[in-house]
Amino acid sequence: MARVQNPTLFSTYFGVPPQALTAAGLIDPFLDVDVPLFIDPVLLEKSGNKTINTTAITRFRKHFEIMVRMLAISKAEDDAAWKAARRQLDLSEPPENGLGYGGSSRSGSSRPGDIREAILRTSKEIITLGASDPEMISLMGFFEEDVGPDTISDMTTTAIIEDLVAITEDFCKANGVPLFSSDIGGTSYMLPRFADPKGRTVPIVLVPKDIVRDLPIANDWSGIESAAMENARIRDRVNRFLAGIITPTVVERKQALRSAALGSPADFDFFLAAVKENVSNYDPNLDALGYYRLKEIIANGFPGLKQIAAYDLKLGPNEIVRVVNDTISLFKRHVEDGNLWEELWVGSKPKKERASQLIYYAIADAFCKANDLDISPEANMGGGPIDFKFSSGYRARVLVEMKRSGGTVVHGFEKQLEFYKAASQTDLAVFVVIDYGDLGNKLNEIRRIREERLNRGERASEIIVIDATPKASASKRK
Known part of the structure; x- marks a missing residue:
């Protein structure tokens, strides 16, 4: 890429x-x-x-x-x-x-x-x-x-x-x-x-x-399902297809609804009407992906990007790690101490993982421009797409993987990030967890995994947690 x-x-x-x-x-x-x-x-x-x-x-x-x-x-x-x-x-x-x-x-x-x-x-x-x-x-x-x-x-x-x-x-x-x-x-x-x-x-x-x-209809179908199930014939057919399944998966429910929708021309016409009624365009006000916020940052810049310390990228990968950590610290500071956390929520629900990634990318990209460092979002290096790859020349590479707390945090740290590191021929990486308040015991688990690797003399990726839970307004904070 x-x-x-x-x-x-x-x-x-x-x-x-x-x-x-x-x-x-x-x-x-x-x-x-x-x-x-x-x-x-x-x-x-x-x-x-x-x-x-x-x-x-x-x-x-x-x-x-x-x-x-x-x-x-x-x-x-x-x-x-x-x-x-x-x-x-x-x-x-x-x-x-x-x-x-x-x-x-x-x-x-x-x-x-x-x-x-x-x-x-x-x-x-x-x-x-x-x-x-x-x-x-x-x-x-x-x-x-x-x-x-x-x-x-x-x-x-x-x-x-x-x-x-x-x-x-x-x-x-x-x-x-x-x-x-x-x-x-x-x-x-x-x-x-x-x-x-x-x-x-x-x-x-x-x-x-x-x-x-x-999102495609296939990944955002709860409203469509509810509307389609108002039709008694489709509802009965769906229930019949799911009979005996105690807790059907999303795939099983989709297959059942597909079969029900293709039961007759009338069923299909009703299903198509339900789709048309319930699908809406991407809302710039909610900005679930953070796309409009990304445009704003790219167009107008972002405060606090100037760094007093100078970077000497000729020193190698460890100096890139310092730059990467500074970009993450800047993002963390604006989320935890500023109002940037508001851009990561839609009402009372966290936005999609992509929102935090895009906003961080906008900040990191502006930061990298000032320091002549390359950043590749979603770089595919053979083991799948890592969220970000920072590089200076061919050998100096640092990876950043970002996960929301409600996602596959443990698997992402223990397995996924290691695949990416091997594919990119680097052992330098940072694992960022965006905590929306539902992290549970996942942080203790990935810290335990990291500690075990260090005790074996292995290099273990750094873990950084960013608190994205709702905050009181700045004027009300003590």
Whole structure:
């Protein structure tokens, strides 16, 4: 994975006031880091953007109606009609909208053929029931375990690219952003361009913020389940599928609801209606991922980043450890003694783990710029993606893994972090626990594991706990 340096907002790069994008209802994307948000086709007709709720939704439906018609007449997999449906189901990743799990890279990629076939088979199953609503495609993230939100988002982007281009072109003309002829899928469009660090020019497509979500339906389905269970037939079928299971897992409940939803055309239509009713876009006010807070820090800086002490990175890894510990101390101080803890909560519930990671990254990145240190968020080094890798040159590497207290803290420290260290060929790492008040005995357990390693003469990762529990306002603290 390429390193991320100097994350750049669209507004900063093109000299556009961020307020202009807000007024237009558009996301101000990072141009060199994918935003962990996804276009949900269910939200298209709910959008406040006229182009989206009229032209785009119509185009989306027509696009997938062709696929539905081809599957309806297909007699067997891989016959002519099936192949036509396959061609209509374009799973290539459009690199133009800056959404998804790309981490530090926005380059497009193609998805495995087996995922495409799984979507086609499930669609065929639904069509065989007698259902024909092209928006069935939006449910694939719920019905198919291997179909992620990025897949659904990219399918939707491909289907409505002309409308997203029109929205982008209108905004850029109104705000003096230069446009260039850009080829997307064999068609030429006028779009703004971003020159990445490798010298590539990447066309940019802007996306309305009210058509994106932070989670796929499959991972955020409690409201959908409750709505669907109001239908007596679906409720009875779900209970029958779960009969004999004392405590069904989430996967088992999803499988039961899937089977119930595919019981008949009427069941499916009701289920699809429940999905449409209960899905909502990513809320900037709640900011469950901390994305908007990240943008604010990147755009406006963060107080307290200047350090009196100088760092000499030529001294090697231990000096990088000192820099890393200082970034964590700064984050810890603002969470525990300032008001930054408020950015880690949605009402009375902790935000997703991603929120603390993004906010810490924004702080650490600004800190690293001042000290000519590279930071790679979610760097994949063979053992899976570590949260952060700090490096200076090839050999000097320090890892940071961040876990929320309600998560797999013990496994993360005992097993996961060790895999990452081995994969990255370093034994220097810091394990950060964000404590929301539900840490329990996990801290004692990981401290015991650390102590045992030290007693055996092994190097053990440092443990830092950050108290993110709600605090009284600064004026009321003694």
